[in-house]
Amino acid sequence: MVELKTDAELAVMRSAGRVVGAALAAVRKEAAIGVSLLELNEVAVGVLADNGAGSSFRGYRPHFAPTPFPGVICASVNDVIVHGIPSAYRLRDGDLVSIDFGASVGGFHGDAAISFTVGTPRPADLTLIADTQAALDAGIAAAVVGGRLGDVSAAVGRIGRAAGYGIPPNFGGHGVGRAMHEDPSVPNEGVPGRGLKLRPGLVIAIEPMFIAGGRDPFVTDPDGWSLRTSDASRAAHIEHTIAVTESGPVILTAP
Incomplete structure (x- = not known):
């Protein structure tokens, strides 16, 4: 069931989103060579x-x-696409890091993710991150009243496929509200003009996940959480929680 949020509920969700934005900014500031994921x-x-x-x-x-998630962030490094468990691993020069984070305030959630490099970046990693950001931006721009959910998914997937990236099947965005994951599902590929009609008060997380090697399949680590590229290539994951409004899409998780 898709729940539309009132203006008052969106204001609470913006409060949760500000915490998400602040946390991601703080984590990125502290991420440096030698710092552990647990830190x-x-x-x-x-x-x-x-x-x-x-x-x-x-x-x-x-x-x-298989087990409840133990951390407050998902910390995915290099070939880990999403859901990496924070560990004692210490960041190394050139690592590509994706941090996913969610917070709840007043009974409502916010959810967002960033990807960045540590130390000396690989040019291909910077391109991958930029393309993933561009796909998120395109998805957000398509989230307008009267449009369809397929417009959002198609906008994301079009950029990923044009660049030759893999897109993990069955993982993508989702509704956000009183639960972190609500209806509707927001795939990273879709058909324009198809799917749920976008109405004011709909809140969704849009989260492109791109695999540099171009292969869609992934493998799951023994921890049951971390999703890793099947070809050992690198991956990026960037996400915002947005609200569909009469005035256009509003990013709730901006810092």
Whole structure:
């Protein structure tokens, strides 16, 4: 069931989104060669505490997961696409890092992700990140009243496929609200003019995930969470929670 949010509920979601934006900015600022993923997780824990917010991730257990998620961030490095568990791994020169984070305030959630490089970047990684950002921007631009969900998905997928990237099947964006994952599903590929009609108050997370090697299939690590590229190529993941409004799409998780 798709739930449309009121203006008052959107205001609360914007509060949650500000916490998400602040946490991602803080994590990115602290991410440097030699810093561990567990240390970055603690940075995000501190932002939650400072804002009296709850974690959308810690303790979360979807149907595919063997155990509840242990961190407040997903920390995915290099060939890990999404859902990386924070560990003692220390960042190295040239790593490509994707951080996903969710926070709850007043009973509503916000969810966003960033990808960036540490130290000396590989040019191909910078291109991958830029293309993933461009796909997110295109998806957001398509999220207008009267459009269709397929317009959003098609805008994301068009950029990924044109660049020759792989797109992990069955993983993409989703509705956001009182739960972190709500209806509708927002695939990273679709057919323009098809799917749910976009109405004011719809809140969705749009999150392109692109695989540099061009292959769609992925493998799941023994931890049951981390999704890794099947060809060991690198991946990027960038996400915002947005609201569809009469005035156009509004990014709720902007810093």
